[in-house]
Amino acid sequence: VATLAHSFLPWSGRGLVRLAATVACLTVGLLAPVLGSARADPDIRVISVSFTLEGATTVAAIETDRPIAAKVFTLAQLSPRVVVDFPRVAWRLAGTAEQGEGPGVGVVRRYRFAQNAPEKSRLVFDLTAPARVADRRSEFSGGKWRLVLRLEPTDAASFSREAGFPPAVTAAQPAGAVPATAPTAPARRIVVIDAGHGGKDPGAVAASGVEEKSITLAAAQALATILEARGGYQPVLTRSTDVFAPLEERIGKARDIKAHLFISLHADAGARPEVNGASVYTLSEAATGRAQLIRQAENWTLEIEGADRPADVEGVLVDLAQRETKNQSARLAQLMIPELAKVGPVLANTHRRAGFFVLLAPDVPAVILEMGFMTNEKDAEKLATPGHRGALMRAVADAIDAYFARDATIAIAGR
Numbered sequence: 067v068a069t070l071a072h073s074f075l076p077w078s079g080r081g082l083v084r085l086a087a088t089v090a091c092l093t094v095g096l097l098a099p100v101l102g103s104a105r106a107d108p109d110i111r112v113i114s115v116s117f118t119l120e121g122a123t124t125v126a127a128i129e130t131d132r133p134i135a136a137k138v139f140t141l142a143q144l145s146p147r148v149v150v151d152f153p154r155v156a157w158r159l160a161g162t163a164e165q166g167e168g169p170g171v172g173v174v175r176r177y178r179f180a181q182n183a184p185e186k187s188r189l190v191f192d193l194t195a196p197a198r199v200a201d202r203r204s205e206f207s208g209g210k211w212r213l214v215l216r217l218e219p220t221d222a223a224s225f226s227r228e229a230g231f232p233p234a235v236t237a238a239q240p241a242g243a244v245p246a247t248a249p250t251a252p253a254r255r256i257v258v259i260d261a262g263h264g265g266k267d268p269g270a271v272a273a274s275g276v277e278e279k280s281i282t283l284a285a286a287q288a289l290a291t292i293l294e295a296r297g298g299y300q301p302v303l304t305r306s307t308d309v310f311a312p313l314e315e316r317i318g319k320a321r322d323i324k325a326h327l328f329i330s331l332h333a334d335a336g337a338r339p340e341v342n343g344a345s346v347y348t349l350s351e352a353a354t355g356r357a358q359l360i361r362q363a364e365n366w367t368l369e370i371e372g373a374d375r376p377a378d379v380e381g382v383l384v385d386l387a388q389r390e391t392k393n394q395s396a397r398l399a400q401l402m403i404p405e406l407a408k409v410g411p412v413l414a415n416t417h418r419r420a421g422f423f424v425l426l427a428p429d430v431p432a433v434i435l436e437m438g439f440m441t442n443e444k445d446a447e448k449l450a451t452p453g454h455r456g457a458l459m460r461a462v463a464d465a466i467d468a469y470f471a472r473d474a475t476i477a478i479a480g481r
């Protein structure tokens with residue numbers, strides 16, 4: 067049975083008191099973003115643009131004060147460059163608020179920025195040689211957002227083949243018509259991917275020595291890449307390196323950015339080494355046997371007791387109980403299980419109790435995926451391979467696709 071190593075909170079008896087204390091701590095984190103969102107500040111600020119070299123790869127980091135939708139593409143004419151289009155932002159870089167430039171590193175000779183249209187801001191990297199955007203992802207730490215682009219050298223032929231304005235930009239314009247304003251980027255689903263554990267907390271450790279924290283990080287990065295490639299998603303990692311991130315920070319992050327989904331990735335630990343397979347948990351799941359049986363734990367908020375809880379907690383708890391979040395989480399879980407079953411075994415018989423701390427964000431549908439058992443030799447071996455993790459994460463992405471496709475209106479209601 068995985069207990070504290072999995073951020074697991076007991077669900078009955080004295081555990082309820084601990085849960086109450088937990089919720090009290092969480093409240094501070096929950097209320098601050100609510101108050102913060104009322105500020106009258108239409109423009110997202112671009113705070114810095116920086117470059118680092120990792121071997122032949124140039125890593126560009128664009129720092130903003132809030133998450134931002136960006137369209138990234140390359141242009142070959144007249145000279146090779148990477149273009150990053152934003153909805154209108156407030157530049158807080160060198161130069162004026164309207165435009166400016168700065169030096170680059172590696173394959174980036176310099177960067178330039180400008181307000182390109184009334185509702186569009188553009189950042190351009192002038193390249194010294196053809197390079198492709200091998201990866202892009204959003205990161206959050208220290209209260210700042212970063213759009214991170216990995217630029218890898220490529221040959222001139224591939225570069226010009228892939229270069230060009232993205233279809234959405236040109237196709238949206240009827241022939242002969244010039245739109246008064248640039249088309250705005252469609253809203254993307256924000257999926258927060260939480261790589262369980264990290265840093266001083268290794269999670270479960272396999273007999274081979276492989277640690278859960280490295281499996282979860284690799285899987286999270288794979289899922290982010292898959293979702294980016296499918297389009298329409300803004301995957302956000304709660305951590306992108308081997309660092310320890312407090313659970314309340316992971317949740318606060320998801321809530322702060324109004325994430326549409328929160329998926330926490332773990333690999334299980336069990337007392338019996340023969341137990342294997344993946345499983346999915348949501349807050350609404352009761353402590354019944356089969357993973358397929360997802361039941362709602364009715365009245366769970368009402369059972370919470372604790373003399374020292376602040377008055378605010380009660381309001382939050384009522385809020386929690388009233389929202390549809392639990393139903394949405396259960397729906398995603400129910401979509402995930404059959405997809406995962408196509409890749410490998412899904413846990414047939416377990417006795418786990420819901421109540422994971424990371425599932426307590428009130429208005430972000432959330433699930434925990436235990437990808438397999440670190441305590442099972444075969445599972446641990448498979449989870450250490452990119453191929454198997456990729457297959458699992460494609461299954462998860464299929465479920466996410468289905469989740470949003472089946473009822474798009476509910477998923478974004480109230481956002």
Ligand SMILES: [Zn+2]
Nearest residue numbers: 072262269332
């Ligand atoms: Zn874990």
